[in-house]
Amino acid sequence: MPSHVALLRGINVGGRGKLPMAQLRAVLESLGHRDVATYIQSGNAVFTATGRPRTTALAREIEDAIESAAGFRPPTVVLTGAELAAVSADNPFPHVTEAKQLHAGFFPGPLGRSYAAQARDAQQLAHDQGSRDEVAIDGSVVYLHTPDGLGRSRLAELLGRIKGDDGGKVLGTFRNWATVGKLLDLLDEPPG
Template identity: 45%
Template sequence: MTDGTEGPTAESGERTARYVALLRGINVGGHRRVPMADLREVLAGLGHRAPVTHLQSGNAVFGAPRGSDPAALARELAAALESRFGFPVDTLVLAAAELRAVAARCPYDTAALDPAKLLVFFLDGAPDRAALARLDADRYAPGTFKAGEREVFAYFPDGMGRSRLADALTGALRGHLATARNWRTVTKLRELAGEEPE
């Protein structure tokens, strides 16, 4: 197939799977600029197949050999981005199957909520549940949050910018590489990553 979702690579006959890269803290207020066309070039230069990007906040889907270690892919991409742009870029990579699993774990009724106000904080490891438990949920109402396996789901009915919950979660997640995407973006990335047989 030509989209890299499944099938052997032309060079080696390896089977490929789709992976999702999430970059943190780029293209904010004109700083730390990483054009999406350049991100696609970097991914292609690393040998990844059919890279596509979404929005300007650093979301990419690409093909790599099935069974690749997402953490190794993230380190490789982060090093290539720093070499290209001259500044470090925090990078998370998930297998498409893991993105689907995260979406399936969402404890909120996604059909009933504004997808722009439901966020997923993707992490590089399991969240500190004790730190999250110390947050007084009533203090941040009507905002709410729920921990997942390597993610935290949060709903900001009045918008994230006006909520003290966002800062509280940032503090509770300190020590993790964490980057948030709203549900609309999560849904789009799932669509771009496609469906693969397990």
């Protein structure tokens, strides 16, 4: 069974970052990974990593390989299957039953106090403007509940503007809860 999941940011969105999933599978296989499978066209892959590399090293390796193969470098987050299962188990919004209303944002490292404070301020501003959206942060994961849909989410827009401690953009990649569930299913499937 696959051991890791790779989540690529900005793949096949708005005509940019074009990367066919067959090419993503080929890139992962060229790195020696096995049991490679992709899910939808937005840069989701599961695979069995060769050796016991750290997830940050795997992410950089994948970014380098895609840059060589496709000419652009998508920010990538790699998680172990256990880490993705923990994201699901730790969902702070278990009352949400509509998978398209719940999203998990994956970031390459823990989000600091500054990000958390800005996210709380963003939630308050969104609420002041009539939004029902909610956000929760757990380490390097942002949980976002958008009862009126992501496309109408004022909070999602505000979260996208948060700057890191260095003043730069904080780059993560979001997946709706249905995608999180499907990736967990793929991690449980035997190869073949």
